[in-house]
Amino acid sequence: MQSIVQPSIQPLNRQSKIERFIHGPWPFILPALFGLVFMRAFPFVWQIWLSFTNMRLGRPGEFIGLQNYRVLFQNPVFLSSIAYTGVFMVATVAGQMFFGLLLALLLEEDFKGKAVYRMTFLIPWIVSGFVAGILWQLMLVETRFGMFNALLDLMNVPPVRWLSNARNAQMSVIMVYIWKGLGFSLLLMSGGLKIIPQEMIESADIDGASYLQKLRLIKLPMMKDIISVNIIFSVIAALNSYETVFVLTGGGPGGATSIIALVMFNTAFGDGRNQLGRGSAIGVVMFVVTLIFVIIYVRKTNFAKGYGKP
Amino acid sequence: MKRINRPGRLAKLGLNHAVALFAAFIFTYPVIWILMASIKPDVEIYREPLRLFPSRIDVSIFQRIFQTQPIAHYLVNSLIYSLGAVVISLAFALFASYGLSRHEFKGKQATLITILMVQMIPALVSIIPIYLLMQRLGLYDTRIGMVILYSAIRIPWGVWILVGFIDQIPKALDEAAIVDGASKFRILWQIIFPLALPGLASAAIFTFVGTWNEFAIASIVLRSSTNLSMPVGSMAMIAGDPNDWRMVSMTATVNLLPVLAVFALLQRHIIAGLTRGAVKE
Numbered sequence: 001m002q003s004i005v006q007p008s009i010q011p012l013n014r015q016s017k018i019e020r021f022i023h024g025p026w027p028f029i030l031p032a033l034f035g036l037v038f039m040r041a042f043p044f045v046w047q048i049w050l051s052f053t054n055m056r057l058g059r060p061g062e063f064i065g066l067q068n069y070r071v072l073f074q075n076p077v078f079l080s081s082i083a084y085t086g087v088f089m090v091a092t093v094a095g096q097m098f099f100g101l102l103l104a105l106l107l108e109e110d111f112k113g114k115a116v117y118r119m120t121f122l123i124p125w126i127v128s129g130f131v132a133g134i135l136w137q138l139m140l141v142e143t144r145f146g147m148f149n150a151l152l153d154l155m156n157v158p159p160v161r162w163l164s165n166a167r168n169a170q171m172s173v174i175m176v177y178i179w180k181g182l183g184f185s186l187l188l189m190s191g192g193l194k195i196i197p198q199e200m201i202e203s204a205d206i207d208g209a210s211y212l213q214k215l216r217l218i219k220l221p222m223m224k225d226i227i228s229v230n231i232i233f234s235v236i237a238a239l240n241s242y243e244t245v246f247v248l249t250g251g252g253p254g255g256a257t258s259i260i261a262l263v264m265f266n267t268a269f270g271d272g273r274n275q276l277g278r279g280s281a282i283g284v285v286m287f288v289v290t291l292i293f294v295i296i297y298v299r300k301t302n303f304a305k306g307y308g309k310p
Numbered sequence: 311m312k313r314i315n316r317p318g319r320l321a322k323l324g325l326n327h328a329v330a331l332f333a334a335f336i337f338t339y340p341v342i343w344i345l346m347a348s349i350k351p352d353v354e355i356y357r358e359p360l361r362l363f364p365s366r367i368d369v370s371i372f373q374r375i376f377q378t379q380p381i382a383h384y385l386v387n388s389l390i391y392s393l394g395a396v397v398i399s400l401a402f403a404l405f406a407s408y409g410l411s412r413h414e415f416k417g418k419q420a421t422l423i424t425i426l427m428v429q430m431i432p433a434l435v436s437i438i439p440i441y442l443l444m445q446r447l448g449l450y451d452t453r454i455g456m457v458i459l460y461s462a463i464r465i466p467w468g469v470w471i472l473v474g475f476i477d478q479i480p481k482a483l484d485e486a487a488i489v490d491g492a493s494k495f496r497i498l499w500q501i502i503f504p505l506a507l508p509g510l511a512s513a514a515i516f517t518f519v520g521t522w523n524e525f526a527i528a529s530i531v532l533r534s535s536t537n538l539s540m541p542v543g544s545m546a547m548i549a550g551d552p553n554d555w556r557m558v559s560m561t562a563t564v565n566l567l568p569v570l571a572v573f574a575l576l577q578r579h580i581i582a583g584l585t586r587g588a589v590k591e
Contacts (some may be wrong), residue, residue, distance in 0.1 A: 028494075029421060032402040032465050039462035040428045043439035050439060103333060111326045119577060120334040122315025123341055126573045127566065128523030132542040134342040134548065134562045138347070138555060141359075147343065150359040179337070238434040243525040247545065261434060261526075268438050269530060279438050286435040294430045298423060 044287055050280035057274035068281035073291030077255060078263060078282075085260045088174055089238040095178035095228065096234050100185025107186075108193050118186075125183030128156070133247025136176045137163070163249055166256035173245050173257045180244060181237060185230055193219065225300070232297045236290055260286060341566070347559035348372070355555050371560045375547070380535055381564065387453065391539055392521040394457035395464050396514045402461070402504065403468025403513070408498050410469070411476040412484065422473075429466035434526050441530050453534040459521075459531060460524070464517045471516070475509030476502060509537030512579040519569055540565055 021027075051068055055061025071296075072078045103121055107114055124132065139147045140162035149159040163169045196219060205216050242261040246249070250260035251266070258266075260282060268279030343362060347355050348371065348430065350364040375381050394562070410418060433440060440459070449455025483505075484497045492500070503510075525541040532538050544561045551557060 023494075025409035025413035025415055025418075028405045028498075032406035032469065033424075035402060035419065036425065036428055036463040036465055039440070039443070039459060040433060040436075040466075041424070043433075043436035043443060044431070046439040046443075047436050050442075094369065106326060106329055109322075109326050111323055111330075113327075113330075117330045119574075120338045122577070123329055123480050123570075123573070124337050127341060128525065128541055128569065130523070130525045130545065131344075131562050131565050134558060135344050138344060138558065145356060145359050145361045146342075154360075171410075182337075236430065236432070240434050242434060243541075246526075261419055265437070265526075265530075268441075276438050276442070283435050283438055287431065289426075290431050290435060294427050298426065299428065 047280045047283050047287065050277055051284045053277040053280075054275075055277040055280075057276060061277050064277070072278065072281055072285075077258075080255065081258045081260055081263045084170060084257065085239070087170070088177070088241075088259055089235060091174045092177040092181065092238045093231060093234045095174070096181045096185040097130050097231060099178065099182050100189045100230070101227075103182070103186050104189035104193055107190060121186055121282045122183040124180050127180070129180070129241075129243035130247055132176065132180050133244045136172070136179075136244075136248055140172060164253050166253055169249050171255055173249060173259075176244060176248060177238065177241060181234060184237075185234060188226055188230040188233075189223070192223040192230075195226075196222045229297065229301060230302075232293050236293050239289060241284060320399055325547060341570075344559045345561050345566070347555065348563040349560075350556070352556065355559070373557045375557060375560055375564075379547050380538075381543065381547065381561070384394065384538055384540045385564070387537060387543075388486060388522055388540035390453060391456050391460055392518045395460035395521045396517045398457065398461035399464035400468050400472075402465050403472055404503065404510070405498070406465070406469050407472035407476050407506075408494075408502055410440060411473050412513060414482070425466045425469050429470060433463050437527060437530055440527070444531050450531060451537055452539055455536070456531060456539070459527065460521050463527075464521065467517065467520075468513045471513040472506060472509050475506045479505045508579075511576075515572060515576050515579050522569060 050061075052063055052065060053061040054067070056065045105281045107118055115263050119174065127135070141147070142149065142161050142164060144150060144153045144157060144159050146159075147164075148162065152158070161168055162172050200222075201220055203212060204218055209217070240261060241259055242265065245257055245259055246262060246265075251262040264279050264282040264286065267282060268274060346362055346364060349367045350361075351368045352367060354361055354364055377401055410422065444450040444455055444459065447455070449458060481502050487497050487501060507525060510571050523541065524539070525545070528539045528542045529545070532542060535543065535546070544565055547561055
């Protein structure tokens, strides 16, 4: 173990193990690490154990092996939740990437008021998930006095059931999450565009490249890494979405918008049966899928060689 | 861009503004609408959805929710949770970042990777064991428990932001202080702390907004109305009377205003904190 303590002050070889520990980095790191391991990492591990039990609230529960997983993956409610979660993830991430890139490209152009525009684009991202749910619930009121239906009414279109029709509700939830998460994607995309060397663009200009050619042949390839990082973050966020959809639809109608986190909350705390063991199994599924993306990220950013500089 | 002629350039400028305005409209309209709805007279909110600005300002609902609902309580609680998490998590994170930035040792990479991975996996996925842990520690439905939990959740963010900042502070400064016989705690307090203040500021704002907005965990860990945080308490209020749109809008507005204020004033810090925490550049 190396220490930065100057040998002239305290010769290394004279120090006992304890002294070396005290003068090393660990006294600074351990308090944070303890909190982290105890309150954050330990629950991940404990949850794996819980998922093998039939624990309910106020009842310790016994070991039942893989029973929870078996029941879950045969349960049509859970399977349809997984199916919607998949669609939801793909659609929101695709939407966030596409519009995030579009707006980042727009903000790269030269025109006045860009700073103000950028700020307005980021507002949904700073709004809490809870408030976003409330906002959109009011926008999507289904009588003709809802904002969206009032607009349709102007064009003589009959009111749409935005949230009480299963298909529409699924689309509305996706739309709201794209609205909410776009700002983050925009920030990363803007960062990615900034690191492209200006000379490359200029030499392409001299060769007479069109805008789309420059985008396809220079910008996108140069942004490959930042786009993958962006996708990884957005996928993790989408997979772990809860509050906006909880407030907006509560998972309804008839479970149509029950993304996986809602099923976990409902299984453990919502439906009166409080099956903590089975809920834990859902949590483990979410954990494992998230972990896969985290590992991809860590490898992608070459984390081992320095502080994860991409 | 010399090749583009003048009318073409004007058309392009017009298009840019048109697209930007349209996007700005979509992003801000619902937010502005709800801010306005909270001060509209009843008739206008229920019957004129396309009217944005109220014909007269009516703040009676504001007084009503503060008189009939424990919303002031929720506000104070949320302030305690957010500020508590800021102070505690950043104190821990500052110490850890100093240790990590200023030492080379076996296990440094492993520690950093652990912190990064824990940061990237949302606490939400382990909400059930967190709930049980809080119960067993006697922290369930207590304000101190909520502060401890939020602090623990925010530590890794703080470390990630601060390690980057402290790395940029020249090591020669600490070495000079060591020669003068200063202890490491003094170096941390008198050299690192003041120089890391910009980093601490962005970490603080980022932590504050994140904690202020947090809903899912608080909805499980808190129960009594004296302890509820702003979003969870607001949810309870709204669930009580979902058709009172004015009350709903005003409640959302009270949730929203502090965050909008922080964002308007300190936008740059939040973005710096985020990009530093998310992708190290």
